[in-house]
Amino acid sequence: MGVSARVFIARDAGALAVGADDVAVALARAASRRGVALDITRTGSRGLYWLEPLLEVVTPAGRVAYGPVAPEDVEALVDAGIFDGGQHPLRLGLTEEIPWLKRQIRLTFARCGVIDPLSLDDYRAHGGYRALERALSLGTEAIIEEVVQSGLRGRGGAGFPTGIKWRTVSQTSGPQKYIVCNADEGDSGTFADRMLIEGDPFVLIEGITIAGIAVGATKGYVYIRSEYPHAVATLAAALAAARREGLLGRGVAGSAHAFDLELRVGAGAYVCGEETSLLDSLEGKRGIVRAKPPLPAHKGLFGCPTVINNVLSLASVPSILGHGAAAYRELGHGRSRGTMPIQLAGNVKYGGLFETAFGITLGELVDRVGGGTASGRPVRAVQVGGPLGAYFPRALFDTPFDYEAFAARDGLIGHGGIVVFDDSVDMAKQARFAMEFCALESCGKCTPCRIGSTRGVETLERIINGDNAEPNIALIEDLCHTMKFGSLCALGGFTPYPVMSALTYFPEDFRARPRRLVAAE
């Protein structure tokens, strides 16, 4: 017959977790039984996770999507003629026309879910390595100026201007300089780093290489958490491919610049997402937070000048250099320029990655983009920015997604994760969890974090058991004040955000709890 077809199925961990491999196997079998020569390309995820496993079929009109596909749907799908884009209840139309995707501004994630993540040819065919080419022609000063002008700020959460960091390192002399990429994405509700590394690793490698050339670093490290084995495997393979093609190593892309990049795997410590703790971990030590100054830009890894940036900051650089700083800066709101890959998670109907310009309101993200809760119950609270982020009630849903706007309301955007909770949530228990997590993950260097978190757990436990709520709430407020202003890093310093926001906006969950007798042990 000679019939052939081409399909795309994600191999991203999020897609694998809901059965993408089984769908691929079932599809290959169904095609072979019908004599169809089927070419299956495994990609990253488009980030529309409620539709995963998503199957995309190449048609003359473009890619047609079907999803969410279960292995048992495959026979019926093939019978419906999906290889020609045939009708079926799971048919979603052209992928690019799915409103959830079409509404986004995908710069950093432009290729994620589109290309074969490990094909350099694919990457180049979709604009890859053009930014490096431009960077090499611009020269170091001009690269840094362009990043400064773009307004790009640290996407890990702190929001420090990326270009200023680069300039500091470039102006600091040292026998060796380093670029360190922080891929220790430990915040619950965030998965953008994982998705990008699994779906488009070369954009990260390109961004890090440009950073190296800009500041005069010849060596870089990517520190990925061990909870991400798929990302580790994909990046390792991508690094090997980049080295083979001369894109890393002695003369990067035929230039006079040397730059090599090494992958290091974390070991399950949340605090290592904090930049100085990460540096200690890379040096082979316990991940203990360092006092600043000295800044890592002056004395970072092994005491040398170091740029330490989040995955998303570095992966935004190729798009900025490729399209120019002005185009990036035009997008955004206030002092938050460009786009932010926002992640919708938890009890949410349409969960996934939504990259858009800063300025969209929290309510629009939760209700319109996210579609409310998956359980169908009312949204009661959303936690923005990971375990150190504040819980926002509906009353604050007019907050625009912007570093300063969230800070003004005692919250933070962090790494862009939004976790949705329905009305069954017990906010006093969430507050206790915030303290428990801080106690579990504290590096132990400073007292407010190390001791304060444990005292916080005990005190919240008393409140939950209805034991003297008022004086214990006063104690929690005092403790949070001490932790916020007395801790060395964001772990102890920001744990008060979820605790105090829960207490402020959901007081009914803390007060007037029935007294529960706790048996003496």
Next chain:
Amino acid sequence: MMPVYETWSAERTAEIIAQYVDQPGALLPILHGVQAAFGCIPEPAVPILADALNLSRAEVHGVVTFYHDFRREPPGRHVLKLCRAEACQAAGCDALAERAQAKLGVGLGDTTADERVTLRPTYCLGLCAVAPSAMFDDRVIGRLDAKRLDALLEETWA
């Protein structure tokens, strides 16, 4: 896939050390290598590592105990990690964790007496849009529910 661990040997430890020792900050890569081989960081490995890296035993012990990943005992034949972080909490992981503990008769972090399975809490697998999530040996699992959990626990007999 179930991992198969080697029995402890100083020679094998020396081989692993030799593989990474020239890298700057080699201790973490070495510890990952040792644990991949033996399923844990065996106590006799600590002085060997300290000697190879010119560190004190206390420094190596400090690193081993600082990181949640490094264990002093090998795990059971299967490892079930349940995500316990906020996104999974919002999607109902508490009830699943209770169910798993009740069915296995062990707490989070413990191994069943027959060494069939180790149950571990984890704080975020990055599968927050398909929560609740878990990892069973090297397989990632999203949209976990009671039925799926029971099926996984059944698999631990294999």
